[in-house]
Amino acid sequence: MHVLIRWLLAPIMRLLYRPEVDGAHRVPRSGPVILAANHRAAVDTAVISLVTSRPVSFLGKAEYFTGRGIKGRMVARFLAALGYVPVDRTNAKAGLAALDAGRTVLRSGGVFAIYPEGTRSVDGRLHRGHTGVASLALSTGAPVVPVALLGTERVQPIGAKIPRIAPLRVRFGDPLDFSRYEGLEGSAAIRRAVTDEIMDAIAGLSGQEYVDRYHPRPDDLRPPVSA
Incomplete structure:
Protein backbone atom coordinates (compact mmCIF):
# COMPACT_ATOMS: atom_id res chain seq x y z
CA MET A 1 0.00 0.00 0.00
CA HIS A 2 2.84 2.41 0.82
CA VAL A 3 4.41 1.77 -2.59
CA LEU A 4 1.03 2.36 -4.26
CA ILE A 5 0.67 5.75 -2.56
CA ARG A 6 4.24 6.84 -3.27
CA TRP A 7 4.35 5.75 -6.90
CA LEU A 8 0.72 6.22 -8.00
CA LEU A 9 -1.21 8.57 -5.73
CA ALA A 10 1.62 11.10 -5.25
CA PRO A 11 2.26 11.58 -9.00
CA ILE A 12 -1.49 11.90 -9.67
CA MET A 13 -1.78 14.54 -6.94
CA ARG A 14 1.17 16.48 -8.35
CA LEU A 15 -0.33 16.27 -11.85
CA LEU A 16 -3.76 17.49 -10.73
CA TYR A 17 -2.73 20.21 -8.29
CA ARG A 18 0.76 21.11 -9.49
CA PRO A 19 1.72 22.21 -5.98
CA GLU A 20 4.52 24.72 -5.60
CA VAL A 21 6.97 23.25 -3.09
CA ASP A 22 9.60 25.59 -1.69
CA GLY A 23 12.54 24.47 0.42
CA ALA A 24 11.90 20.71 0.46
CA HIS A 25 15.68 20.27 0.59
CA ARG A 26 15.62 21.79 4.08
CA LEU A 35 7.65 18.99 10.89
CA ALA A 36 5.61 21.71 12.59
CA ALA A 37 2.88 23.08 10.31
CA ASN A 38 -0.05 25.44 10.26
CA HIS A 39 -3.40 23.69 9.86
CA ARG A 40 -6.01 24.95 7.40
CA ALA A 41 -7.86 21.88 6.09
CA ALA A 42 -8.43 18.15 6.57
CA VAL A 43 -6.34 17.52 3.44
CA ASP A 44 -3.22 19.04 5.05
CA THR A 45 -1.91 15.71 6.30
CA ALA A 46 -2.08 14.08 2.87
CA VAL A 47 -0.40 17.10 1.27
CA ILE A 48 2.54 17.03 3.69
CA SER A 49 2.96 13.29 3.25
CA LEU A 50 2.88 13.45 -0.53
CA VAL A 51 5.32 16.37 -1.02
CA THR A 52 7.95 15.25 1.51
CA SER A 53 10.66 12.95 0.19
CA ARG A 54 10.84 10.96 3.43
CA PRO A 55 7.99 8.94 4.99
CA VAL A 56 6.14 11.10 7.54
CA SER A 57 4.20 9.92 10.61
CA PHE A 58 1.13 11.69 12.01
CA LEU A 59 -1.26 11.07 14.87
CA GLY A 60 -4.60 9.49 13.98
CA LYS A 61 -7.64 8.55 16.04
CA ALA A 62 -7.46 4.89 17.07
CA GLU A 63 -11.05 4.27 15.96
CA TYR A 64 -10.03 4.93 12.36
CA PHE A 65 -8.08 1.67 12.51
CA THR A 66 -10.76 -0.53 14.04
CA GLY A 67 -13.32 -0.67 11.22
CA ARG A 68 -14.68 -4.09 10.40
CA GLY A 69 -14.92 -5.91 7.11
CA ILE A 70 -13.00 -5.35 3.91
CA LYS A 71 -13.68 -1.60 3.90
CA GLY A 72 -12.45 -1.19 7.46
CA ARG A 73 -9.26 -3.10 6.77
CA MET A 74 -8.62 -1.14 3.57
CA VAL A 75 -9.09 2.19 5.38
CA ALA A 76 -6.70 1.11 8.13
CA ARG A 77 -4.07 0.01 5.61
CA PHE A 78 -4.45 3.24 3.63
CA LEU A 79 -4.04 5.42 6.72
CA ALA A 80 -1.06 3.40 7.90
CA ALA A 81 0.54 3.82 4.47
CA LEU A 82 0.00 7.58 4.70
CA GLY A 83 1.89 7.53 8.00
CA TYR A 84 -0.89 7.71 10.58
CA VAL A 85 -0.05 6.37 14.04
CA PRO A 86 -3.17 5.27 15.97
CA VAL A 87 -3.64 6.99 19.34
CA ASP A 88 -6.59 6.66 21.71
CA ARG A 89 -7.74 10.23 22.32
CA THR A 90 -10.81 9.37 24.40
CA ASN A 91 -9.17 9.19 27.82
CA ALA A 92 -7.58 11.68 30.18
CA LYS A 93 -4.08 10.55 29.24
CA ALA A 94 -4.57 11.15 25.50
CA GLY A 95 -2.07 14.01 25.42
CA LEU A 96 0.65 11.91 27.03
CA ALA A 97 -0.09 9.03 24.67
CA ALA A 98 0.25 11.37 21.70
CA LEU A 99 3.64 12.63 22.88
CA ASP A 100 4.82 9.09 23.57
CA ALA A 101 3.83 8.08 20.01
CA GLY A 102 5.78 11.03 18.62
CA ARG A 103 8.85 10.19 20.70
CA THR A 104 8.76 6.59 19.49
CA VAL A 105 8.85 7.75 15.87
CA LEU A 106 11.63 10.26 16.50
CA ARG A 107 13.79 7.94 18.58
CA SER A 108 13.69 5.45 15.71
CA GLY A 109 15.09 8.17 13.42
CA GLY A 110 11.81 8.98 11.67
CA VAL A 111 9.95 12.13 10.62
CA PHE A 112 7.00 13.18 12.77
CA ALA A 113 4.57 15.94 11.76
CA ILE A 114 2.52 17.95 14.22
CA TYR A 115 0.10 20.87 14.13
CA PRO A 116 1.01 23.00 17.18
CA GLU A 117 -2.32 24.88 17.02
CA GLY A 118 -4.03 21.62 17.91
CA THR A 119 -6.90 22.02 15.45
CA ARG A 120 -7.75 23.57 12.11
CA SER A 121 -7.97 27.35 11.95
CA VAL A 122 -11.48 28.42 10.97
CA ASP A 123 -10.70 32.14 10.79
CA GLY A 124 -7.57 31.91 8.62
CA ARG A 125 -5.29 33.23 11.34
CA LEU A 126 -2.40 31.43 13.02
CA HIS A 127 -3.13 30.81 16.68
CA ARG A 128 -0.94 30.26 19.72
CA GLY A 129 0.82 26.89 19.68
CA HIS A 130 0.50 24.23 22.35
CA THR A 131 3.81 23.26 23.92
CA GLY A 132 3.73 19.56 22.96
CA VAL A 133 5.94 20.33 19.96
CA ALA A 134 8.54 21.83 22.31
CA SER A 135 8.38 18.79 24.61
CA LEU A 136 9.11 16.52 21.65
CA ALA A 137 11.99 18.66 20.41
CA LEU A 138 13.59 19.02 23.84
CA SER A 139 13.21 15.38 24.88
CA THR A 140 14.51 13.89 21.62
CA GLY A 141 16.93 16.52 20.35
CA ALA A 142 15.22 16.44 16.96
CA PRO A 143 15.40 19.61 14.83
CA VAL A 144 12.11 21.29 13.99
CA VAL A 145 11.37 22.23 10.38
CA PRO A 146 8.56 24.83 10.19
CA VAL A 147 6.06 24.22 7.39
CA ALA A 148 3.49 26.56 5.83
CA LEU A 149 0.53 25.22 3.87
CA LEU A 150 -1.06 27.78 1.58
CA GLY A 151 -4.26 27.19 -0.36
CA THR A 152 -5.37 23.94 1.28
CA GLU A 153 -8.36 25.77 2.76
CA ARG A 154 -9.54 26.31 -0.84
CA VAL A 155 -8.76 22.73 -1.87
CA GLN A 156 -10.96 21.41 0.93
CA PRO A 157 -13.03 24.09 2.68
CA ILE A 158 -14.51 23.20 6.06
CA GLY A 159 -17.47 20.89 5.49
CA ALA A 160 -16.40 19.81 1.99
CA LYS A 161 -15.98 16.04 1.69
CA ILE A 162 -14.36 16.00 -1.75
CA PRO A 163 -11.19 18.03 -2.42
CA ARG A 164 -11.38 20.68 -5.16
CA ILE A 165 -8.79 21.78 -7.68
CA ALA A 166 -7.15 25.00 -6.46
CA PRO A 167 -3.65 26.53 -6.33
CA LEU A 168 -1.55 24.88 -3.64
CA ARG A 169 1.79 25.79 -2.12
CA VAL A 170 3.95 24.23 0.58
CA ARG A 171 6.90 26.09 2.10
CA PHE A 172 9.57 24.46 4.28
CA GLY A 173 11.69 26.69 6.50
CA ASP A 174 15.21 26.25 7.85
CA PRO A 175 15.55 23.62 10.60
CA LEU A 176 15.40 25.04 14.12
CA ASP A 177 17.93 23.64 16.59
CA PHE A 178 17.04 23.79 20.28
CA SER A 179 20.03 21.88 21.63
CA ARG A 180 20.95 25.00 23.63
CA TYR A 181 18.08 24.07 25.98
CA GLU A 182 19.26 20.49 26.55
CA GLY A 183 18.14 19.23 29.95
CA LEU A 184 15.54 21.97 30.40
CA GLU A 185 12.49 20.09 29.11
CA GLY A 186 10.91 20.34 32.55
CA SER A 187 10.78 24.14 32.42
CA ALA A 188 7.37 25.45 31.36
CA ALA A 189 8.96 28.79 30.47
CA ILE A 190 11.48 27.13 28.15
CA ARG A 191 8.76 25.03 26.48
CA ARG A 192 6.76 28.19 25.93
CA ALA A 193 9.74 30.05 24.47
CA VAL A 194 10.57 27.19 22.10
CA THR A 195 6.95 26.90 20.95
CA ASP A 196 6.69 30.64 20.36
CA GLU A 197 9.88 30.56 18.26
CA ILE A 198 8.41 27.76 16.15
CA MET A 199 5.11 29.59 15.67
CA ASP A 200 6.97 32.76 14.69
CA ALA A 201 8.81 30.81 12.00
CA ILE A 202 5.55 29.31 10.68
CA ALA A 203 3.95 32.77 10.59
CA GLY A 204 6.90 34.11 8.60
CA LEU A 205 6.45 31.37 6.01
CA SER A 206 2.63 31.47 5.80
CA GLY A 207 2.07 35.22 6.03
CA GLN A 208 -0.88 34.60 8.37
CA GLU A 209 -1.90 37.05 11.05
CA TYR A 210 -0.77 35.68 14.42
CA VAL A 211 -3.18 35.55 17.36
CA ASP A 212 -1.60 35.04 20.78
CA ARG A 213 -4.37 32.83 22.13
CA TYR A 214 -5.31 29.21 21.62
CA HIS A 215 -7.76 28.36 18.87
CA PRO A 216 -11.11 27.13 20.26
CA ARG A 217 -11.71 23.42 19.88
CA PRO A 218 -14.43 22.48 17.32
CA ASP A 219 -16.93 21.77 20.12
CA ASP A 220 -16.39 25.28 21.49
CA LEU A 221 -17.31 26.81 18.13
CA ARG A 222 -20.77 25.28 17.96
CA PRO A 223 -23.68 27.65 18.71
CA PRO A 224 -25.38 27.08 22.06
CA VAL A 225 -28.53 24.96 22.08
CA SER A 226 -31.64 26.99 22.88
CA ALA A 227 -33.58 25.98 25.95
Whole structure:
Protein backbone atom coordinates (compact mmCIF):
# COMPACT_ATOMS: atom_id res chain seq x y z
CA MET A 1 0.00 0.00 0.00
CA HIS A 2 2.84 2.41 0.82
CA VAL A 3 4.41 1.77 -2.59
CA LEU A 4 1.03 2.36 -4.26
CA ILE A 5 0.67 5.75 -2.56
CA ARG A 6 4.24 6.84 -3.27
CA TRP A 7 4.35 5.75 -6.90
CA LEU A 8 0.72 6.22 -8.00
CA LEU A 9 -1.21 8.57 -5.73
CA ALA A 10 1.62 11.10 -5.25
CA PRO A 11 2.26 11.58 -9.00
CA ILE A 12 -1.49 11.90 -9.67
CA MET A 13 -1.78 14.54 -6.94
CA ARG A 14 1.17 16.48 -8.35
CA LEU A 15 -0.33 16.27 -11.85
CA LEU A 16 -3.76 17.49 -10.73
CA TYR A 17 -2.73 20.21 -8.29
CA ARG A 18 0.76 21.11 -9.49
CA PRO A 19 1.72 22.21 -5.98
CA GLU A 20 4.52 24.72 -5.60
CA VAL A 21 6.97 23.25 -3.09
CA ASP A 22 9.60 25.59 -1.69
CA GLY A 23 12.54 24.47 0.42
CA ALA A 24 11.90 20.71 0.46
CA HIS A 25 15.68 20.27 0.59
CA ARG A 26 15.62 21.79 4.08
CA VAL A 27 14.18 18.56 5.49
CA PRO A 28 17.24 16.58 6.67
CA ARG A 29 17.73 13.42 4.63
CA SER A 30 18.31 11.26 7.68
CA GLY A 31 17.78 11.27 11.42
CA PRO A 32 14.80 12.38 13.53
CA VAL A 33 12.92 15.45 12.29
CA ILE A 34 9.80 17.24 13.51
CA LEU A 35 7.65 18.99 10.89
CA ALA A 36 5.61 21.71 12.59
CA ALA A 37 2.88 23.08 10.31
CA ASN A 38 -0.05 25.44 10.26
CA HIS A 39 -3.40 23.69 9.86
CA ARG A 40 -6.01 24.95 7.40
CA ALA A 41 -7.86 21.88 6.09
CA ALA A 42 -8.43 18.15 6.57
CA VAL A 43 -6.34 17.52 3.44
CA ASP A 44 -3.22 19.04 5.05
CA THR A 45 -1.91 15.71 6.30
CA ALA A 46 -2.08 14.08 2.87
CA VAL A 47 -0.40 17.10 1.27
CA ILE A 48 2.54 17.03 3.69
CA SER A 49 2.96 13.29 3.25
CA LEU A 50 2.88 13.45 -0.53
CA VAL A 51 5.32 16.37 -1.02
CA THR A 52 7.95 15.25 1.51
CA SER A 53 10.66 12.95 0.19
CA ARG A 54 10.84 10.96 3.43
CA PRO A 55 7.99 8.94 4.99
CA VAL A 56 6.14 11.10 7.54
CA SER A 57 4.20 9.92 10.61
CA PHE A 58 1.13 11.69 12.01
CA LEU A 59 -1.26 11.07 14.87
CA GLY A 60 -4.60 9.49 13.98
CA LYS A 61 -7.64 8.55 16.04
CA ALA A 62 -7.46 4.89 17.07
CA GLU A 63 -11.05 4.27 15.96
CA TYR A 64 -10.03 4.93 12.36
CA PHE A 65 -8.08 1.67 12.51
CA THR A 66 -10.76 -0.53 14.04
CA GLY A 67 -13.32 -0.67 11.22
CA ARG A 68 -14.68 -4.09 10.40
CA GLY A 69 -14.92 -5.91 7.11
CA ILE A 70 -13.00 -5.35 3.91
CA LYS A 71 -13.68 -1.60 3.90
CA GLY A 72 -12.45 -1.19 7.46
CA ARG A 73 -9.26 -3.10 6.77
CA MET A 74 -8.62 -1.14 3.57
CA VAL A 75 -9.09 2.19 5.38
CA ALA A 76 -6.70 1.11 8.13
CA ARG A 77 -4.07 0.01 5.61
CA PHE A 78 -4.45 3.24 3.63
CA LEU A 79 -4.04 5.42 6.72
CA ALA A 80 -1.06 3.40 7.90
CA ALA A 81 0.54 3.82 4.47
CA LEU A 82 0.00 7.58 4.70
CA GLY A 83 1.89 7.53 8.00
CA TYR A 84 -0.89 7.71 10.58
CA VAL A 85 -0.05 6.37 14.04
CA PRO A 86 -3.17 5.27 15.97
CA VAL A 87 -3.64 6.99 19.34
CA ASP A 88 -6.59 6.66 21.71
CA ARG A 89 -7.74 10.23 22.32
CA THR A 90 -10.81 9.37 24.40
CA ASN A 91 -9.17 9.19 27.82
CA ALA A 92 -7.58 11.68 30.18
CA LYS A 93 -4.08 10.55 29.24
CA ALA A 94 -4.57 11.15 25.50
CA GLY A 95 -2.07 14.01 25.42
CA LEU A 96 0.65 11.91 27.03
CA ALA A 97 -0.09 9.03 24.67
CA ALA A 98 0.25 11.37 21.70
CA LEU A 99 3.64 12.63 22.88
CA ASP A 100 4.82 9.09 23.57
CA ALA A 101 3.83 8.08 20.01
CA GLY A 102 5.78 11.03 18.62
CA ARG A 103 8.85 10.19 20.70
CA THR A 104 8.76 6.59 19.49
CA VAL A 105 8.85 7.75 15.87
CA LEU A 106 11.63 10.26 16.50
CA ARG A 107 13.79 7.94 18.58
CA SER A 108 13.69 5.45 15.71
CA GLY A 109 15.09 8.17 13.42
CA GLY A 110 11.81 8.98 11.67
CA VAL A 111 9.95 12.13 10.62
CA PHE A 112 7.00 13.18 12.77
CA ALA A 113 4.57 15.94 11.76
CA ILE A 114 2.52 17.95 14.22
CA TYR A 115 0.10 20.87 14.13
CA PRO A 116 1.01 23.00 17.18
CA GLU A 117 -2.32 24.88 17.02
CA GLY A 118 -4.03 21.62 17.91
CA THR A 119 -6.90 22.02 15.45
CA ARG A 120 -7.75 23.57 12.11
CA SER A 121 -7.97 27.35 11.95
CA VAL A 122 -11.48 28.42 10.97
CA ASP A 123 -10.70 32.14 10.79
CA GLY A 124 -7.57 31.91 8.62
CA ARG A 125 -5.29 33.23 11.34
CA LEU A 126 -2.40 31.43 13.02
CA HIS A 127 -3.13 30.81 16.68
CA ARG A 128 -0.94 30.26 19.72
CA GLY A 129 0.82 26.89 19.68
CA HIS A 130 0.50 24.23 22.35
CA THR A 131 3.81 23.26 23.92
CA GLY A 132 3.73 19.56 22.96
CA VAL A 133 5.94 20.33 19.96
CA ALA A 134 8.54 21.83 22.31
CA SER A 135 8.38 18.79 24.61
CA LEU A 136 9.11 16.52 21.65
CA ALA A 137 11.99 18.66 20.41
CA LEU A 138 13.59 19.02 23.84
CA SER A 139 13.21 15.38 24.88
CA THR A 140 14.51 13.89 21.62
CA GLY A 141 16.93 16.52 20.35
CA ALA A 142 15.22 16.44 16.96
CA PRO A 143 15.40 19.61 14.83
CA VAL A 144 12.11 21.29 13.99
CA VAL A 145 11.37 22.23 10.38
CA PRO A 146 8.56 24.83 10.19
CA VAL A 147 6.06 24.22 7.39
CA ALA A 148 3.49 26.56 5.83
CA LEU A 149 0.53 25.22 3.87
CA LEU A 150 -1.06 27.78 1.58
CA GLY A 151 -4.26 27.19 -0.36
CA THR A 152 -5.37 23.94 1.28
CA GLU A 153 -8.36 25.77 2.76
CA ARG A 154 -9.54 26.31 -0.84
CA VAL A 155 -8.76 22.73 -1.87
CA GLN A 156 -10.96 21.41 0.93
CA PRO A 157 -13.03 24.09 2.68
CA ILE A 158 -14.51 23.20 6.06
CA GLY A 159 -17.47 20.89 5.49
CA ALA A 160 -16.40 19.81 1.99
CA LYS A 161 -15.98 16.04 1.69
CA ILE A 162 -14.36 16.00 -1.75
CA PRO A 163 -11.19 18.03 -2.42
CA ARG A 164 -11.38 20.68 -5.16
CA ILE A 165 -8.79 21.78 -7.68
CA ALA A 166 -7.15 25.00 -6.46
CA PRO A 167 -3.65 26.53 -6.33
CA LEU A 168 -1.55 24.88 -3.64
CA ARG A 169 1.79 25.79 -2.12
CA VAL A 170 3.95 24.23 0.58
CA ARG A 171 6.90 26.09 2.10
CA PHE A 172 9.57 24.46 4.28
CA GLY A 173 11.69 26.69 6.50
CA ASP A 174 15.21 26.25 7.85
CA PRO A 175 15.55 23.62 10.60
CA LEU A 176 15.40 25.04 14.12
CA ASP A 177 17.93 23.64 16.59
CA PHE A 178 17.04 23.79 20.28
CA SER A 179 20.03 21.88 21.63
CA ARG A 180 20.95 25.00 23.63
CA TYR A 181 18.08 24.07 25.98
CA GLU A 182 19.26 20.49 26.55
CA GLY A 183 18.14 19.23 29.95
CA LEU A 184 15.54 21.97 30.40
CA GLU A 185 12.49 20.09 29.11
CA GLY A 186 10.91 20.34 32.55
CA SER A 187 10.78 24.14 32.42
CA ALA A 188 7.37 25.45 31.36
CA ALA A 189 8.96 28.79 30.47
CA ILE A 190 11.48 27.13 28.15
CA ARG A 191 8.76 25.03 26.48
CA ARG A 192 6.76 28.19 25.93
CA ALA A 193 9.74 30.05 24.47
CA VAL A 194 10.57 27.19 22.10
CA THR A 195 6.95 26.90 20.95
CA ASP A 196 6.69 30.64 20.36
CA GLU A 197 9.88 30.56 18.26
CA ILE A 198 8.41 27.76 16.15
CA MET A 199 5.11 29.59 15.67
CA ASP A 200 6.97 32.76 14.69
CA ALA A 201 8.81 30.81 12.00
CA ILE A 202 5.55 29.31 10.68
CA ALA A 203 3.95 32.77 10.59
CA GLY A 204 6.90 34.11 8.60
CA LEU A 205 6.45 31.37 6.01
CA SER A 206 2.63 31.47 5.80
CA GLY A 207 2.07 35.22 6.03
CA GLN A 208 -0.88 34.60 8.37
CA GLU A 209 -1.90 37.05 11.05
CA TYR A 210 -0.77 35.68 14.42
CA VAL A 211 -3.18 35.55 17.36
CA ASP A 212 -1.60 35.04 20.78
CA ARG A 213 -4.37 32.83 22.13
CA TYR A 214 -5.31 29.21 21.62
CA HIS A 215 -7.76 28.36 18.87
CA PRO A 216 -11.11 27.13 20.26
CA ARG A 217 -11.71 23.42 19.88
CA PRO A 218 -14.43 22.48 17.32
CA ASP A 219 -16.93 21.77 20.12
CA ASP A 220 -16.39 25.28 21.49
CA LEU A 221 -17.31 26.81 18.13
CA ARG A 222 -20.77 25.28 17.96
CA PRO A 223 -23.68 27.65 18.71
CA PRO A 224 -25.38 27.08 22.06
CA VAL A 225 -28.53 24.96 22.08
CA SER A 226 -31.64 26.99 22.88
CA ALA A 227 -33.58 25.98 25.95
